[in-house]
Amino acid sequence: MNKTTLVTGGAGFIGSHLCDRLIKNGKKVICLDNLLTGSQKNVAQLLTNKNFFFIKQDVCEPFVSRKFAKIDEIYHLASPADPNVNSPVSYMTHPFETMRVNTEGTWNMCEIALKHKAKLLFASTSEIYGDPQISPQGEDYRGNVSTTGPRAVYDESKRFGETIVSAFVRNKNLNGRITRIFNTYGPKMNPNEGRAVVNFIKQAIKNESITIYGDGSQTRSFCYVDDEVEGLIMAMEKGKSGEVYNIGNDDERTILEFAKIIKKLAGSKSQIIFEPLPEDDPVQRKPDITKAKKTLGWYPKIALEKGLLRTIQYFRKIQ
Numbered sequence: 001m002n003k004t005t006l007v008t009g010g011a012g013f014i015g016s017h018l019c020d021r022l023i024k025n026g027k028k029v030i031c032l033d034n035l036l037t038g039s040q041k042n043v044a045q046l047l048t049n050k051n052f053f054f055i056k057q058d059v060c061e062p063f064v065s066r067k068f069a070k071i072d073e074i075y076h077l078a079s080p081a082d083p084n085v086n087s088p089v090s091y092m093t094h095p096f097e098t099m100r101v102n103t104e105g106t107w108n109m110c111e112i113a114l115k116h117k118a119k120l121l122f123a124s125t126s127e128i129y130g131d132p133q134i135s136p137q138g139e140d141y142r143g144n145v146s147t148t149g150p151r152a153v154y155d156e157s158k159r160f161g162e163t164i165v166s167a168f169v170r171n172k173n174l175n176g177r178i179t180r181i182f183n184t185y186g187p188k189m190n191p192n193e194g195r196a197v198v199n200f201i202k203q204a205i206k207n208e209s210i211t212i213y214g215d216g217s218q219t220r221s222f223c224y225v226d227d228e229v230e231g232l233i234m235a236m237e238k239g240k241s242g243e244v245y246n247i248g249n250d251d252e253r254t255i256l257e258f259a260k261i262i263k264k265l266a267g268s269k270s271q272i273i274f275e276p277l278p279e280d281d282p283v284q285r286k287p288d289i290t291k292a293k294k295t296l297g298w299y300p301k302i303a304l305e306k307g308l309l310r311t312i313q314y315f316r317k318i319q
């Protein structure tokens with residue numbers, strides 16, 4: 001019989017790609033999403049599939065559905081994501097929802113996983129490393145995070161989410177693992193979210209000035225969404241309970257390099273301009289993915305230029 005998989009945040013950017021892949025892999029998928037930052041359009045292609053069930057609901061509320069006697073796996077992705085630069089949207093406009101979903105929502109999902117004896121994967125973030133003092137960041141690094149800065153609602157609630165999952169594993173025998181997702185990009189990213197990749201692409205295809213915050217020397221490494229989804233599935237299937245896995249791409253580039261590559265790939269006439277760096281913006285972000293490579297056999301396969309081209313094509317289509 002098909003395994004039943006619950007994907008919270010399944011109508012979001014990464015969640016919708018994950019739902020696609022799980023359906024292709026023959027799973028029965030329940031997508032639980034309150035559409036705070038996601039959209040039903042992201043899963044429109046799945047709505048007529050007999051193995052796909054969309055439920056509009058907040059994960060902080062009790063989940064009762066008699067249709068599903070048994071849930072085998074829970075991918076808990078629900079949460080506004082982390083914009084790169086000084087985005088006016090996402091957790092900046094949803095600070096309380098962000099704190100609640102990562103704490104109460106995660107607690108609730110752990111309870112449901114226990115009730116169903118299901119495996120749980122919590123989508124944490126590289127933001128838990130804050131503005132890191134070492135590079136690359138391995139899973140053992142404890143981070144350099146402000147508890148009161150503007151990013152704290154996200155960083156600290158994800159950190160506490162990790163604590164909740166770890167306590168359920170240690171004290172209640174939950175089969176749970178944590179993935180720390182690093183910057184991910186690809187089709188279906190929210191065009192209004194204000195992440196660097198999205199901003200650069202939108203500006204480049206309209207030949208408008210490409211805005212860099214700071215001098216562009218801060219580095220990031222971006223993972224194409226298909227690679228990210230593959231990593232999450234490997235962590236669920238091959239990962240051990242209680243373990244943490246960095247899932248991201250270690251191909252590190254400066255933000256200025258990203259802007260130049262996007263400009264070239266889009267054949268754009270845009271100028272690159274510089275604005276002041278926002279508070280708490282990390283200077284460097286690069287995953288150490290040795291553990292995922294060794295223990296899950298996972299590593300990113302899609303080259304930056306190839307992934308960016310696919311993303312530019314998507315944004316041209318939806319403009």
Ligand SMILES: NC(=O)c1ccc[n+]([C@@H]2O[C@H](COP(=O)([O-])OP(=O)(O)OC[C@H]3O[C@@H](n4cnc5c(N)ncnc54)[C@H](O)[C@@H]3O)[C@@H](O)[C@H]2O)c1
Nearest residue numbers: 009011012013014034035036037038058059078079081184
């Ligand atoms: N995209 C990245 O680069 C990135 C990086 C690090 C971590 N992550 C994590 O990955 C996960 C998915 O991120 P994404 O980029 O797809 O973001 P997204 O905003 O596109 O997707 C998140 C989804 O969660 C839903 N959601 C939010 N609060 C909810 C609630 N209370 N109940 C039910 N649904 C709720 C939203 O409506 C949305 O569909 C998040 O947990 C995010 O923190 C993403």
